[in-house]
Amino acid sequence: MTVFAGGASAFGAxxxxxxxxGLLGIGTVGAGTFNVLARNQHEITRRAGRGIEIAAVADLDxxxxxxxxxxxxxxxxxxxxxxxxxxxALSVVRDPSIDVxxxxxxxxxxxxxxxxxxxxxxxxxxxxxxxxxxxxxxxxFAAAREKGVMVAFEAAVxxxxxxxxxxxxGLTANRIDWIAGIINGxxxxxxxxxxxxxxxxxxxxxxxxxxxxxxxxxxxxxEGIDAAHKVTIMSAIAFGIPVQFERAHVxxxxxxxxxxxxxxxxxxxxxxxxxxxxxxxxxxxxxxxPTLIPTRRLIANVEGAMNAVWVKGDAVGHTMYYGxxxxxxxTASAVIADLVDVTRTLTVDPGNRVPHLAFQADAMADLPIxxxxxxxxxxxxxLRVADEPGVLADITRILADAQISxxxxxxxxxxxxxxxxxxxxxxHVTIEKQCDQAIARIEALPxxxxxxxxxxxxxxx
Numbered sequence: 336m337t338v339f340a341g342g343a344s345a346f347g348a349x350x351x352x353x354x355x356x357g358l359l360g361i362g363t364v365g366a367g368t369f370n371v372l373a374r375n376q377h378e379i380t381r382r383a384g385r386g387i388e389i390a391a392v393a394d395l396d397x398x399x400x401x402x403x404x405x406x407x408x409x410x411x412x413x414x415x416x417x418x419x420x421x422x423x424a425l426s427v428v429r430d431p432s433i434d435v436x437x438x439x440x441x442x443x444x445x446x447x448x449x450x451x452x453x454x455x456x457x458x459x460x461x462x463x464x465x466x467x468x469x470x471x472x473x474x475x476f477a478a479a480r481e482k483g484v485m486v487a488f489e490a491a492v493x494x495x496x497x498x499x500x501x502x503x504x505g506l507t508a509n510r511i512d513w514i515a516g517i518i519n520g521x522x523x524x525x526x527x528x529x530x531x532x533x534x535x536x537x538x539x540x541x542x543x544x545x546x547x548x549x550x551x552x553x554x555x556x557x558e559g560i561d562a563a564h565k566v567t568i569m570s571a572i573a574f575g576i577p578v579q580f581e582r583a584h585v586x587x588x589x590x591x592x593x594x595x596x597x598x599x600x601x602x603x604x605x606x607x608x609x610x611x612x613x614x615x616x617x618x619x620x621x622x623x624x625p626t627l628i629p630t631r632r633l634i635a636n637v638e639g640a641m642n643a644v645w646v647k648g649d650a651v652g653h654t655m656y657y658g659x660x661x662x663x664x665x666t667a668s669a670v671i672a673d674l675v676d677v678t679r680t681l682t683v684d685p686g687n688r689v690p691h692l693a694f695q696a697d698a699m700a701d702l703p704i705x706x707x708x709x710x711x712x713x714x715x716x717x718l719r720v721a722d723e724p725g726v727l728a729d730i731t732r733i734l735a736d737a738q739i740s741x742x743x744x745x746x747x748x749x750x751x752x753x754x755x756x757x758x759x760x761x762x763h764v765t766i767e768k769q770c771d772q773a774i775a776r777i778e779a780l781p782x783x784x785x786x787x788x789x790x791x792x793x794x795x796x
Contacts, residue, residue: 351384351385352385352386353385353386353387353388354383354385354386354387354388354434354435354674354677354678354681355388355390355432355433355434355435356387356388356389356390356391356433356434356435356436356437356674357389357390357391357392357393357427357428357430357433357435357436357437357458358389358391358392358393358437358439359393359394359424359427359428359436359437359438359439359440359449360393360394360438360439360440360441361392361394361396361399361400361403361439362394362439363662363663364439364463364490364663364666364667364670365392365394365437365439366403366663367662367663367664367666367667368437368439368667368670368671369389369392369403369404369407370407370663370664370667371664371667371668371671372387372389372667372671372674373407375671379671379675382675383674383675383678383679384678384679385678387671387674387675387678388416389418390416390418390419390430390432390433391418391419391420391421391427391430391433392404392418392419392420392421393420393421393422393423393424393426393427394420394422395422397420397421397422400420401420404418404420424440424445424449425449425452428449428452428453428456428458429452429456431456433458434458434459434681435458435459435460435461435674435677435678436449436450436453436458436459436460436461437460437461437462437670437674438450438453438460438461438462438463438464438467439462439463439464439670440464441463441464441466441467442464442466442467443466443467443470443471446462446464446467447467447471447475450462450464450467450475450486451474451475451478454475454478454479454482454484454486455478455482457482457483457484458484459484459485459486459487459677459681460475460479460484460485460486460487461486461487461488461490461670461673461674461677462486462487462488462490462491463488463490463491463666463669463670464488464491465488465491465492465561465564465565465568466561466564468488468491468564468568468578469563469564469565469567469568469578469580470564470578470580470581472568472571472577472578473577473578476691476692476696479691480685480691480696483685484685485676485677485680485688485691486691487673487674487676487677488568488673489669489670489672489673490666490667490669490670490673491565491568492518492565492568492569493516493518493565493642493644493656493658493660494642494658494659494660494661494662494665494666494669495658495659495660495662495664495665495666495668495669496642496643496644496656496657496658496659496660496669497656497669497672498516498569498644498656499568499569499572500672501646501654501656502514502569502572502573502646502693503572503689503690503692503693504689504693506646506648506651506654507693508650508651509648509649509650509651510614510648510649510650511573511574511614511646511647511648511649512613512614512647512648512649513611513612513613513614513646513647514566514569514570514573514610514611514612514613514644514645514646514647515609515610515611515626515634515644515645515793515795516562516565516566516569516609516610516611516642516643516644516645517607517608517609517634517637517641517642517643517644518561518562518565518566518610518642518644518660519556519559519561519562519565519608519642519660520548520639520640520641520642520659520660520661521543521548521549521550521553521556521557521561521640522556522557522559522562522587522588522608523607523608523637523638523639523640523641523642524539524543524548524549524639524640525539525540525543525549525557525588526588526591526596526606526607526608526625527638527639528542528543529591529593529596530596530597530600530605530606533593533597534593535593536588536589536590536591536592536593540553540557548640557587557588557589558585558586558587558589559585559586559587559588559608559623559624560585560587562585562608562609562610562623563580563583563585563610563623564580565610566583566610566611566612566621566622566623567579567580567583567621569610569612569644570612570619570621571692572692572693573612573614573646573693574612574614574619574700574702575692575693575694575698575699575700576619576699576700576701576702577692577699578692579621579704582621582704583621583622583623583704584621584622584623584624584706584707584710585622585623585624586623586624586625587608588608588625591606591625591790592788594717594757595715595717595788595790598715598717598745598757598759599627599715599790600630601745602715602743602745602759602761603629603630603631604627604628604629604630604635604715604792605627605628605630605635605636606625606626606627606628606790607625607626607628607634607635607637608623608624608625608626609623609624609625609626609628609793610622610623611623611626611793615705615709615711617703617705617709618702618703618704618705618709619702619703619704619705620704620705620710620711621704621705622707622710624790624791625790625791626790626791626792626793627715627761627790627791627792627793628792628793628795629794629795632645632795633645633655634655634795637657640659640660640661641657641658641659641660642657642658642659642660642661643655643656643657643658644656645795707767708766708767708768708771709766709767709768710766710767710791711764711765711766711767712764712765712767712791712792712793713742713761713762713763713764713765713791713792713793713794714760714761714762714765714770714789714790714791714792715759715760715761715788715789715790715791715792716759716760716761716762716774716787716788716789717757717758717759717787717788718730718757718758718759718760718777718783718787718788719755719756719757719783719784719785720755720756720757720758720782720783720784721754721755721781721782721783721784722749722753722754722755722756723782725782726758726780726782726783727744727746727758729780729782730758730760730777730780730783733773733776733777733780734760734762734773734777736773736776737765737769737770737772737773737776738765738769739762739763739765739769739770739773740762740763741760741761741762741763742761742762742763743760743761744758744759744760744761745758745759745760746758746759747759755784761792762792770789774787774789
């Protein structure tokens with residue numbers, strides 16, 4: 336096949352003008368997008384059928400933006416034409432020559448204003464902003480449908496892993512049963528290090544910050560908020576429901592003890608921060624929390640800052656998607672994939688495009704998000720008790736009264752000179768409110784000397 340200059344093929348792609356892109360934000364991901372698009376322009380054009388040109392860049396750090404653009408002067412990223420650099424993002428989204436706006440600013444504030452303004456001006460939007468979509472996605476998608484434009488967001492979940500496309504298109508024949516994902520690299524790195532080194536959460540968090548895995552303010556990561564944004568989006572696509580971040584149950588890892596990681600290992604489990612969404616008869620589970628997973632499961636062996644998403648569909652069975660969930664070029668890979676998708680379907684009638692949340696807008700389900708009290712899970716319980724006869728019998732009796740059956744028990748011998756010890760119990764699956772009631776009764780026993788530690792357990796079978 337003959338390939339013309341700029342990557343257009345003999346089949347006529349050269350007759351189509353380039354798609355003109357306005358890039359909002361040229362930080363880590365924005366710079367990665369610019370660099371990858373410049374480096375791989377030839378391959379990208381061959382796949383898209385026409386060129387993709389960054390016509391304008393907006394960033395408050397205008398000196399840095401100009402420096403990056405200047406480094407690629409003459410590259411195919413802009414077909415040799417000048418790239419307009421500005422600190423006025425609104426001027427980019429209102430520019431009539433711009434076809435697609437790529438929003439890489441982040442957050443809920445100005446990003447929302449810019450995305451809605453771009454849509455109002457008939458621009459297609461590509462974004463990596465999971466927080467924006469998890470909180471304001473319903474408003475954004477409704478505005479896009481009204482204007483007949485696309486909002487693409489592969490980079491918003493799991494970085495370079497194409498999980499959105501898999502859920503929205505590749506698995507479209509399936510009735511999705513559940514999704515479980517390690518979707519925050521910072522917390523996965525911390526938990527891996529705590530297990531490997533036996534270190535405390537505080538010590539490993541400091542190490543993660545020094546290595547650049549954790550922000551100076553790591554709250555969104557370590558308290559599960561970032562993961563909850565992502566699983567909210569996946570849940571909406573999997574089950575055809577509106578995004579409902581405000582109804583997600585969110586727990587982080589900041590109170591997790593190295594002791595529990597060690598006990599979990601002894602029992603054949605690893606602790607991961609999981610985002611879980613599951614279809615139930617009366618609604619949808621949507622939750623993020625530390626979770627025990629059997630070590631024999633592939634996802635339990637995802638280490639360091641890597642991400643993985645495990646999906647169970649009725650036809651395909653189990654599928655797992657693994658890779659880098661963050662970083663300049665892995666995330667840029669997803670951004671550019673979205674740009675190519677938009678480019679391919681620019682002329683397609685809006686009614687025939689892939690819906691934003693996989694299901695047609697008039698076919699969305701009104702399924703409730705279940706409260707955490709209605710979640711079904713197995714549990715790991717660690718109890719600090721007096722070393723006296725009959726303690727375990729009292730505890731098991733309370734669990735039996737609550738119709739909670741025990742799967743395994745680990746009772747530690749007290750250290751020499753001590754009169755207290757740990758009892759670790761693994762339960763079978765039960766409803767959380769029954770577990771809550773049983774724990775309250777157990778903690779009231781005079782032989783139980785501290786609050787119970789409870790961690791949910793998922794077999795993922």
